[in-house]
Amino acid sequence: MHEYTERIAVTAFSMEQDLQREFETRLTESSTLAFRVAYSVLRNSENAEDVAQEAFAKAYSSFRRLRDRDRFRAWLVRITWRLAINRLRSDRRRSLREALPVESSVTPTPVQSIIAQERAAQLWRAIDALPDKLRLVVVLAGIEEHDIREVAALLRLPQGTVKSRLFLARQRLKELMQ
């Protein structure tokens, strides 16, 4: 009897450890994705990290319910996107943040830096003006060089839909950037 109980407890414990290990792997490989998705909405590294953390916490709490573990990234993207949008909506200091210079990693010279910052700010404004469904496609295509197939997998959409949305989004962006 005791052996049987012990075996059940050991099995349960090992399964628990397997799940934790698996989540750890997912966390390592998806942390940048979650951060960038949050950043694309919030455009503030600190806030983006907060939101990404929250997304991971939510994902962790219901990781077991995720039947298809290969869909973790898609799941995480949706959670992060939703949380970031909510955060943005509840953030009353949005207008103040928009007035601040946009963070950029490409700043070779002061003049180029100013031009690049201005261009980046213009692009962000254009992206912000897109409807959500087009914006998400553009952002995901721009993160980690995802191709159409990967974006379709992340959003669980047909590739044709992603392609057409990406085309529409680019058209709109070009119009807005001119």
Place this chain on the structure above:
Amino acid sequence: MKPDRANATTSDTSLDREIEAILSVEPSPEFVSRVRTRLGNAPAPGWMMGWTSLAAGTVVVAVVVAVVISRPNDVIQQEALGPVATRSMRIDTPSDDVPASPNLNSLKPPKRRKPRVSKAAFREPQMMINPKEAAAIRHFLANPQPERVELSMVTIEPQPLPEYTFTPLPTFDPTAVLQGEFK
């Protein structure tokens, strides 16, 4: 390739590069470790609680089953006898204070009570008192003697004992067996 289309493709590519550039922001190096810390401080998730509670429940059930199986027989016998004694006392002992009146209005069949045995029943043996004796004691206590009897006035004459005669026991000679008298 037509010039317009080539320009469009070039502009698409440059736009994609620009978007990639503005999105190529890295989280701080401590980000992952901060997430780990937060997850470590967070309460156990539902799936972990599920496994933990399942394991704990299994252990508890196993312990209870082991205790029940390894119980000594005398305890089980006491448990078997206890309810019988309780039930018999409840049924047999008439209540002197309140007479039992049959509830004729009640159409429901009498509920069969499941006999409960308290822990005290296992520690001390139950007192079995004859109901008639109990009723007599109660009656005696409720109705004291009306007048005292003076015992010094009572004289008892000794009665003569009857004559008793002893009849002698039959005797036999053990040597008579050897001589074949009892063949």
